[in-house]
Amino acid sequence: MPESTPGRDRLLDALRSPSRGQLVVGALLAVLGFSAVVQVSDIDRDTTYSGLREQDLIEILNAQSGTVERARSEVARLEEDLESLQSDATSRTAALTQTQERIRTLNIIAGLVPVTGPGIRVTVTETEGRASLNSLLDLVQELRTADAEAIEFNDKHRVVAQSAFDDAASGGIELDGELLETPYVIDVIGDPHALHGALTFGSGPIEQLEDFDGASVDVEELDALVIESRRTPERPVNAERVTAQ
Template structure:
C-alpha cells in the first residue's frame, strides 16, 4: 500500500534531487576538453580559473543543501515529538475528564446497607481516600462516572450523584494500583472501618486485574468564558 508523503518528506526529497543535480554539474564542468594544444598560456589560466570557481561554487551549494537537509530532519523530528506529546496529554485529559471509556487494574467496592442508611459524608470519605491513593477513574453502579465536577446530594432520603439516584448496594469500580487502593480504604479509622462500625454497613472489596469503566460524560459547552487573547 502506498502512503502519500508528507510536506517535510517532499521537501527532503527535493533537497536530495538538488544535491544530485549539483554533483552532476560539478562532474560535467570538470570534464572539459582536455586537448589544449595550440591554446595560449593566458587562455589556459582563464579556463583553469573558471573551472576552479565553478567547482568552489558547486561545493558551497552542496554544503548549503546538506545543511538545509539536516535542519529539516531535525525540525521534523522535533515536530513529531511535540505532536506525540500533545496526543498523549490529550488522551490523559480525556480519561480524567470522563470523556472516554477506560480499562485497567483496580478495585470493585460493594457497600450494602444493613441496619440503616449510610451517609453522604461516608461516601465522600471513601471517594477522597481512593483519589488520594491514586484512583484514575471511578464509576458508581456501572452507569455514573465520577469526575472532578461531580457532587452528591440527598433527595427524599436517597443519595444522588450528579442527579442520578444511588441505592444499596452501592457498587464502586475504581481503576488504579489495586493494593494501594485497598490499603487506602482499610487503614485503622479509615472509611471502611467507619462504614462497618458506625453505620453497620457490609463492605466487600475485590482486587481485580481488569476493571472496565464504560460510562462517559459529555463535555459541557462554555456559555460565558472564552480563551484569552493569544491563548
C-alpha cells in the same frame, strides 16, 4: 545495355537480399566507423587548449575551480537544509505524539471515554443502617488521593472532578442529580494495592461505614476492570480562552 557478368549478378543479389552474415559484418563496420569519428572528435577537443597561452590556461583552470567550489557549497547548503527539515519533522512528530497523549489523558480525567485497567471493586451494602453522604465522600476522596484514574458507581455513573454528591429529598444519595441505588458498587482503576490501602487504615472510610453507618464493605483487587460509562462534555458558559498577546 552492357552484358551482365556472374560477379556483378552476385553483388546485386547480395544488395537486394543480404544474408545474416552480411548484415552482421555491415553492423560491425558501422560501429567501427562511428568509433573512428568519435575518436577524431575527442582528439580535436583534446587539442582545443593546445594553442592557448599560459595565462589563458590559468584563467580557465580558475574558472573551473570556482565552478567546483560553488557546486560544493551548494551541496553543503542542500545537506544543511535536509538536516533541518529532518530535525523539524522529528520535532513535529514528537510534538504531535505529546499532544495526542495529553488529549488521551484529559479525556480519561474528564470521563469522556471508556477505560480499562487494574483496580478494585468496592461494594457497600446497607445492612443495619444507611451509608451516610459524608462516608461516601470520604471514600471517594481517599481513592482520589491514592491516584485513582477513573471511578464509576453502579456501572453507569462516572465520577469526575466536577461531580457532586447530595442527600436525596426522598432518602438515599444523589450523584450529579441521579439517585444512587444500593448496594453501591464502586469500580476504581488504579494501583490495586494502593487503592485498597487507602480505605483500610484506622478510622478510614471502611471503618466509618461499618462501625458508624452499619453497612458492610467488600473490596476486591482485580487485574482488569472495564469502565464504560462516559460523561457528556459541557460547553463553558462564562469562561473564555485567553488569546496570547
